[in-house]
Amino acid sequence: MDSPYAIEMLNITKRFPGIVAxxxxxxxxxxxxxxxxxxxxxxxxxxxxxxxxxxxQPEEGVIKKDGKEVKIxxxxxxxxxxxxxxxxxxKLVECFTVLDNIILGVEPNKYGVLxxxxxxxxxxxxxxxxxxxxxxxxxxxDITVGMQQxxxxxxxxxxxxxxxxxxxxxAVLTPQEIDELMQIMRNLKxxxxxxxxxxxxxxxxxAVADRCTILRKGKYIGTVETKGTTAQELSSLMxxxxxxxxxxxxxxxxxxxxxxxxxxxxxxxxxxNNAVKNVSLKVRAGEIVCIAGIDGNGQSEFVHGLTGxxxxxxxxxxxxxxxxxxxxxxxxxxxxxxxxPEDRHKHGLVLDYSLENNLxxxxxxxxxxxxxxxxxxxxxxxxxxxxxIEEYDVRSGQGPVTMARAMSGGNQQKAxxxxxxxxxxxxxxxxQPTRGLDVGAIEFVHKQLIDRRDSGKAVLxxxxxxxxxxxxxxxxxxxxxxxIVGEFDPKKTTQEELGLYMAGAKRMEVRS
Amino acid sequence: xxxxxxxFFKKPxxxxxxxxxICIILGLLIAFIVLLIINPQSAFSxxxxxxxxxxxxxxxxxxxxxxxxxxxxxxxLLMCALAVLFSYKVGxxxxxxxxxxxxxIVASLYAAxxxxxxxxxxxxxxxxxxxxLASIVGVLKAYLNVNEVISGIMLNWIxxxxxxxxxxxxxxxxxxxxxxxxSTNKGALLPTLGLDKLFKDKYVTIAIPIAILIAxxxxxxxxKTKFGYELKATGINKNAAKYCGMMEKSNIIVTLVISGALAxxxxxxxxxxxxxxxxVTSSTVPAMGFNGIAATFLGGLNPIGTIFSSYFIxxxxxxxxxxxxxxxxxxxxxxxSALIIYLCGFVLFMKTVMNNIIRKNEATKNENSKNEGGKx
Numbered sequence: 001m002d003s004p005y006a007i008e009m010l011n012i013t014k015r016f017p018g019i020v021a022x023x024x025x026x027x028x029x030x031x032x033x034x035x036x037x038x039x040x041x042x043x044x045x046x047x048x049x050x051x052x053x054x055x056x057q058p059e060e061g062v063i064k065k066d067g068k069e070v071k072i073x074x075x076x077x078x079x080x081x082x083x084x085x086x087x088x089x090x091k092l093v094e095c096f097t098v099l100d101n102i103i104l105g106v107e108p109n110k111y112g113v114l115x116x117x118x119x120x121x122x123x124x125x126x127x128x129x130x131x132x133x134x135x136x137x138x139x140x141x142d143i144t145v146g147m148q149q150x151x152x153x154x155x156x157x158x159x160x161x162x163x164x165x166x167x168x169x170x171a172v173l174t175p176q177e178i179d180e181l182m183q184i185m186r187n188l189k190x191x192x193x194x195x196x197x198x199x200x201x202x203x204x205x206x207a208v209a210d211r212c213t214i215l216r217k218g219k220y221i222g223t224v225e226t227k228g229t230t231a232q233e234l235s236s237l238m239x240x241x242x243x244x245x246x247x248x249x250x251x252x253x254x255x256x257x258x259x260x261x262x263x264x265x266x267x268x269x270x271x272x273n274n275a276v277k278n279v280s281l282k283v284r285a286g287e288i289v290c291i292a293g294i295d296g297n298g299q300s301e302f303v304h305g306l307t308g309x310x311x312x313x314x315x316x317x318x319x320x321x322x323x324x325x326x327x328x329x330x331x332x333x334x335x336x337x338x339x340x341p342e343d344r345h346k347h348g349l350v351l352d353y354s355l356e357n358n359l360x361x362x363x364x365x366x367x368x369x370x371x372x373x374x375x376x377x378x379x380x381x382x383x384x385x386x387x388x389i390e391e392y393d394v395r396s397g398q399g400p401v402t403m404a405r406a407m408s409g410g411n412q413q414k415a416x417x418x419x420x421x422x423x424x425x426x427x428x429x430x431x432q433p434t435r436g437l438d439v440g441a442i443e444f445v446h447k448q449l450i451d452r453r454d455s456g457k458a459v460l461x462x463x464x465x466x467x468x469x470x471x472x473x474x475x476x477x478x479x480x481x482x483x484i485v486g487e488f489d490p491k492k493t494t495q496e497e498l499g500l501y502m503a504g505a506k507r508m509e510v511r512s
Numbered sequence: 513x514x515x516x517x518x519x520f521f522k523k524p525x526x527x528x529x530x531x532x533x534i535c536i537i538l539g540l541l542i543a544f545i546v547l548l549i550i551n552p553q554s555a556f557s558x559x560x561x562x563x564x565x566x567x568x569x570x571x572x573x574x575x576x577x578x579x580x581x582x583x584x585x586x587x588x589l590l591m592c593a594l595a596v597l598f599s600y601k602v603g604x605x606x607x608x609x610x611x612x613x614x615x616x617i618v619a620s621l622y623a624a625x626x627x628x629x630x631x632x633x634x635x636x637x638x639x640x641x642x643x644x645l646a647s648i649v650g651v652l653k654a655y656l657n658v659n660e661v662i663s664g665i666m667l668n669w670i671x672x673x674x675x676x677x678x679x680x681x682x683x684x685x686x687x688x689x690x691x692x693x694x695s696t697n698k699g700a701l702l703p704t705l706g707l708d709k710l711f712k713d714k715y716v717t718i719a720i721p722i723a724i725l726i727a728x729x730x731x732x733x734x735x736k737t738k739f740g741y742e743l744k745a746t747g748i749n750k751n752a753a754k755y756c757g758m759m760e761k762s763n764i765i766v767t768l769v770i771s772g773a774l775a776x777x778x779x780x781x782x783x784x785x786x787x788x789x790x791x792v793t794s795s796t797v798p799a800m801g802f803n804g805i806a807a808t809f810l811g812g813l814n815p816i817g818t819i820f821s822s823y824f825i826x827x828x829x830x831x832x833x834x835x836x837x838x839x840x841x842x843x844x845x846x847x848x849s850a851l852i853i854y855l856c857g858f859v860l861f862m863k864t865v866m867n868n869i870i871r872k873n874e875a876t877k878n879e880n881s882k883n884e885g886g887k888x
Contacts, residue, residue: 333756346752347752353744
């Protein structure tokens with residue numbers, strides 16, 4: 001145990017046909033530190049982790065544990081070395097209890113009979129020790145995302161893992177839950193665990209990590225102490241250029257009302273109460289209105305009601321003065337509304353369609369792409385796709401014929417944005433358009449939204465990210481439990497004030 | 513993105529063909545082994561008789577006649593395979609084809625024998641009957657999210673016994689079969705357009721060219737039209753289809769209706785030739801529907817490939833009759849064809865295996881030529 005490093009990956013190179021995913025990358029995780037791994041989508045973070053878990057064998061380079069070279073052939077080897085990981089998408093059995101999930105695979109038994117009592121004791125002990133509050137007998141489907149994540153962490157601790165890897169752990173959490181997670185990570189560190197924290201959220205890295213290794217396009221850029229650096233510097237290391245955090249906007253030129261919603265009420269799918277209650281709002285041409293709020297306060301149902309995915313219980317919607325309350329989705333889409341959906345895999349894309357087919361998903365039926373006899377004009381579709389790919393810099397392995405499934409998340413989102421914005425809609429409904437994207441892509445998306453506004457169109461943004469809420473819109477509406485509880489000018493408010501309204505601690509009468 | 517030379521074996525068409533051929537060979541091999549175990553002496557002659565089938569006949573006229581009859585029997589299988597394929601491409605597994613095929617039988621025969629209608633209305637009624645039956649599955653799927661496999665299988669049996677009880681009304685009093693069209697209503701027989709003379713077999717009708725034409729049309733509809741684009745999008749991702757304003761519920765129903773109509777039409781294409789009569793005591797659903805699934809996969813999920821795979825399966829099934837029954841029990845015929853058909857369902861698996869082998873080869877090649885670095 002003379003080496004200060006718990007795990008070392010030295011000069012790792014991993015090639016795939018046509019691409020070097022990891023080019024001579026070195027990552028050294030000290031015992032008892034929180035080490036961030038920072039990089040954009042496609043920088044090689046996932047490949048590096050797959051190498052660590054034995055899913056890929058590197059062409060060059062060695063892995064050392066406590067200074068001794070080890071060979072990791074499959075995830076079981078990694079487990080034996082005490083390496084555990086919390087995946088971005090949890091691997092939990094929904095209808096099992098927390099305890100059942102924790103012991104899954106390492107069930108304590110005597111002659112094949114489960115011995116849950118010891119397991120429960122150990123789990124309760126662990127959760128006390130690290131401040132991981134979660135009810136061991138609750139079912140996964142009944143608990144919050146934050147608690148599910150704690151279950152995943154307990155899973156690693158139960159297996160006595162020493163090296164804990166967190167893959168984008170904050171992507172699914174509310175601001176409060178993120179704070180709690182940061183505290184948990186500090187507790188784990190204090191108990192001597194070594195943590196590898198994969199992220200592209202700079203503020204979190206600055207807040208919790210000791211050191212940070214940066215990857216860019218498969219190459220090793222460097223390892224820095226977070227104490228001696230700034231978020232600005234990290235981001236330029238990651239992206240390779242200076243990122244403009246400040247968003248340039250032209251002076252506002254307000255136009256006519258584009259969207260008018262009166263007393264909209266939408267039923268909930270999960271409980272008996274209405275998810276959206278009596279919401280009224282207006283969006284004018286030349287402005288970005290943002291609906292802010294903590295996830296699950298009726299934003300999704302509001303958007304579904306607005307875009308026609310779900311029927312309204314009551315209320316009406318006018319688009320450019322035309323009543324679209326009962327209009328079918330196709331009618332809304334062709335009357336000037338575009339919708340960047342919250343879930344790009346569920347709604348936004350047909351993953352097993354090619355990129356070009358996805359790019360015409362909203363327009364394939366127009367005469368430009370379909371002949372009178374009903375045949376697709378494949379040449380036109382190809383040209384159009386090539387044009388969008390060029391204009392919006394959508395990157396993929398084989399261009400227009402790439403399967404959407406094979407594209408990175410950021411480029412999938414770019415494809416959706418290209419498709420929706422190229423329709424030149426009067427109203428763009430953008431729901432969490434930067435979810436899961438890296439800094440460079442976020443900058444791109446924000447610029448597109450501002451361009452819509454500056455060219456005199458209306459944008460309705462639904463966001464959970466407070467930074468985005470403060471920077472992008474001209475007007476903020478806070479939604480709490482299905483109601484609009486506050487209206488703010490982003491220039492005249494603070495994140496703290498918004499937080500109070502988002503948490504339901506304060507409300508004002510809003511009537512637009 | 514460097515594309516040197518795309519591996520010949522990486523082309524999807526080539527892969528499907530090779531995978532299908534491997535499955536056929538494996539099936540024959542296993543059948544051969546089974547024969548070998550039961551009776552080693554005549555195993556080789558039996559398996560070669562199965563493959564040779566009518567080519568084994570010395571007389572060229574009877575060879576042609578049997579070829580024609582194999583084609584006649586291929587048509588309903590091809591139609592069922594197309595029905596399965598069409599819904600499968602749209603993300604639905606229509607295992608209700610046997611029932612829809614039955615619906616086609618009852619509609620066409622009842623119309624022909626009881627109502628004395630001509631072949632065109634009989635054919636249309638068969639299509640409508642198949643479509644109606646399938647629409648039940650479609651409505652349940654679209655509006656109540658009932659799994660189409662469950663509701664399809666259940667309806668198969670309901671429809672089988674409905675067919676039996678209905679066709680008893682037009683039964684030949686002296687047998688368990690329905691009356692022949694030749695004796696009752698010649699106007700319901702499908703026209704032959706001289707094909708009967710070509711093959712020296714009166715059962716060879718326009719059903720054969722029409723079925724092939726339908727296969728081509730299905731390929732065009734799925735690949736080249738807006739309709740196909742919508743149906744496939746709905747099949748792959750119902751939510752995305754709804755999001756972009758497609759009528760996702762009616763697309764599901766339309767898909768199954770077309771699929772059912774194809775199966776129903778397949779029944780008309782067979783029973784309106786008078787080649788076979790329906791036995792009203794049948795207690796199993798027609799094998800066509802299930803064999804259609806095997807034919808679909810053996811055909812590489814391609815309508816044109818399905819034509820050949822349907823022919824092959826019919827050929828093998830008929831060839832089973834030429835096993836030497838003095839050496840083997842009479843069930844061996846069905847066992848052998850079942851074995852081969854079963855292996856036909858493994859095409860997708862074979863494709864995966866092939867891809868893994870190709871990938872491994874490439875990986876070793878890459879390791880051998882480390883000096884060659886990639887570009888972004």
